[in-house]
Amino acid sequence: MKGIIMYKRFLIICCILVFVILGGTATVNIYHDPLFQYSDPFGYENFESNECYYSFQNATYQNPGMVRNFKYNTLITGSSMTQNFDCAYFDELMGVNSLKASLSGANMKNVSSLVKLALDENPDLEKIYVSLDDYALFGDPLAEGNQPPDYLLNDSLFDDLNYILNKDILFTYTLNDFYIKLRYDGKTIPKNEIFMWSGLPYGETKVLGQYVRPEICMDYIFPKDSFYSIAKENLDTYWIPIITNNPDVEFNFFFPPYSMLWWDNYLRSGRSGAIIAMDQYAAEYLIQYDNVNVYLFSGIEPLVGNLWNYKDEGHYHLRINDYMTECFAENKHLLTPENLEQEFSEWSLLIEEYNYEKYFNNELSIINEFFAYIDTIDYHNSIVLLAVEAEFYEQLPSDTQLELIHMGISPSGISADKYYIAIDTPSGIVSEEIFGEYKIYTNITNGHEIVFEQILAENDVLFSIQIDDIEYSQNSRGISFVVFDLQNNRVVDSVSFEGENLVANRLGVWSDLPQYRKYLRHKIEF
């Protein structure tokens, strides 16, 4: 009898423990709801001022809940090409209440399932902005891609056990959010920063550094209609039913402005003609629906030809997203039945006739020795922008100092964090010094606006050089050069010679540090 009691006690303890552990896990996961499956914990209006902390870690898992429960009337979605859209800017320019639910590497299935969920769950939805990526158009329609698990997309409560009884959700989301709130008093990021990139370097040197240029393939040029059927199948499967079933919702597609290197790749592998034709086919197919707009930014040469707008051959800086937002608001670069043919033929011509070799035959960008560098610069056809920190200047050898003085640096005594700047143009030299401020030059060069800005960041002092609102240099110590080629109308190099041995660094430009800046409008025009 005593034995039986022990067995019963064993069972009772097991039952209690299982109930407490599983019940407790489910309770905290439902209460915190880190994937937003049951509610919008922010109340949307006081997004940042909420008492709780929410981390945004995984768009695949968190987008469905945001789309399901947040309050919005405009949805921005698509691949990583949409990740840097600023919801607040959308709201400001268009008077909407937007939500961004982007997904890196998303294919059509992934995006359309999110849009379908949004349309099913949100009767207020009026406008949808979606990137129309070429890889998604010619991708396998059956591919899963980056698809969220079904339990996040469907309405079944039973399979939500996958969510609420999930140790990864418990530890890496719920408990970690509690931990960050308690230990660091974590603040939830504003809605426009959700899944935006940060801390990534941009610039031509960065882009070229990781670009693998394929061999020219002349054996086989893809016929123009190569991808028509697959694009049609993708659109028919994932978009047309949604578009026709929701005539009151405005669908805005846009072809993301990949850089010219993206097209260099396609061109050399014999696919560029077929892919542009596919894009045109898709655009014609979509704009026949009254509730669809299609935008094309791909043919804007100053945008796609300037690799300082990119971090790799496809991914652009957030100022490009801002520019596209402005275009959406003003219906610029909108394709219509009237202009579609011409827009695509101009774009096609640009791709075919572009001088891609200028990126690869850039003599200046491979010189790493200081004196050789200044000897190689073509001063008759260039504007040379130069900046050097005063303290660093004083430590330089006299011959280096002399060269800098020849180039326009005008030293005026040691002072920490003071910068000397010089602008060398074919018509003359401008010398100045900057300390905790910015200087704008508009009259020196033919129409270009040049800005030098000292940025006093939290743990560092940076110096930024910008031309026409695009940043080309962002260094701390060292001698920074930005060389603008007047003949080709483009920056051919940005380099900083640093340290005792003046080692050449071409580090690119990091994402913005808006909280420390006094100047950087980022309202660019193309």
Place this chain on the structure above:
Amino acid sequence: MFLALVTVAEKDDLPETVELRQGRVNQCFHEKVWGSDMLFNSYVFIFGFFPIVLLGYYFFNKIKMFTLAKIFLFCSSLYFYAYFKKSYLFLIIISILVNYVFSIFFERIDLVGMKRKILLIVALLFNLGIIGYYKYYDFFVENINLFLKSNIPLLNVLLPLGISFFTFQQLSFVIDCYKRETTKYKLLDYALFVTYFPQLIAGPIVTHDELVPQIASKTNKSFNSVNFSKGLMAFSYGIGKKVLIADTFGNAVNWGYANITGLSSSDALLIMLGYTFQIYFDFSGYCDMATGIGLMMNIELPQNFNSPYRAFSITEFWKRWHMTLTRFFTRYIYIPLGGNRKGVFRTCVNVFLVYLCSGIWHGANWTFIFWGVAHGCACIIDRLTKKYTDKWHPVIRWLLTFGFINVAWVFFRADSIEQALLLLKKIGEFQFFPVQEGIYSVFYSNVTRQILSWMMPYDNAFISSAQPALFSMGCYFVFAWISSINIKNTNERIENFKPSVIYAVMVSLIFCYSILSLSGVSTFLYFNF
């Protein structure tokens, strides 16, 4: 065919328990089956099906409606089977009815001599015909097409779940009927013997004399806290073995086999060893769960594993691995062929035939046949050299046995003989580079990483480095090795079970952590970014 509980990379998908590797031949069909499955390690089974079955079964028995309880259990088992694929419900029902009719003929009509033999042959043909059609037809035709350059169409038929198990169960039954070794069973008892859900899809291969008397008995109908405690313990250990250990190894093994050309010798060795542990913890874990479920209903299922990696010879290995299958082949093939009573040569032939059949039974692919033949040859060599090898040091014997088992599993897991040889070639190249991230990263769970980041908030570089992941991988391998060799197995634990508070806490923690591990958050790696 047996269950190789092979796992998929995505944690959110339920693990695939395989009727061993039809999947490999007809992957797409296979995946459809398991897309909507009700494995023991699924929410729907643990929180839905099983509690309802337990409550209903004990309720009907409590109010003395024993037949209704059996009908309820039978219907539940059919539902369990139909959950995988409704359309095959008719197959199992027809199979049960026809075999029951055979048994009636054997029992009730006084058949003698040749007529009785003819009836047995008809019964064997019926059962082997079903399994042959569904399981081996396409394999046979594929090879005919390959050798004769013909173009005979394939059936591409979806393999009925558990067909190898319920066919063999019924084969044993009709053969025993023929041998007059059975008693008269009621149809319901017999149908429940075949369909009883804990053993339906992955064994153990239960014999009628083990199960039917337990089903028919009226003494074990009420809730028994002793059995229930043991059952809960066995189930918890089983689900822990399956979900926490086997599936983790499975993810590494899947990665390895998908990237086989890029493996170094060290990677390939780990993949080989990883599969050895995966298949043991997977299969034995599932059997432990079946044992636990049975015990919670006062039904004892036969032991299927007895720490097989402790074996010092291949012959001993087969006395410890999938014991009910070995028992079946011994009873119905080896002994009828003469066993070891007709001289050394015939014994060797008999042994070889048993393992050849075992290979074929495990799946319709040359890899299984090769695996079976390899084990057959090893067993023959073991028999012939036993008197010499017995004198060797146990460590050497164990190493040789374990080494052979590992190599043989490579063929068992590979999609083709060529793939298996490629993996072995990689090992033989002796190029030992650091282990690749694709392997070690699967052993470094999100939870471990998170806990480390709480403990060392300023050591992000260390937390993201390979070191903790490699350490974690090492722990997995060492734990798997120790626990499969030195720690009591589940059946030994059931025998020596003594309830205590610590035991209850341990069982509850394993159970809960396994439940919380059924689903996860997978990180999408977008390297293009």
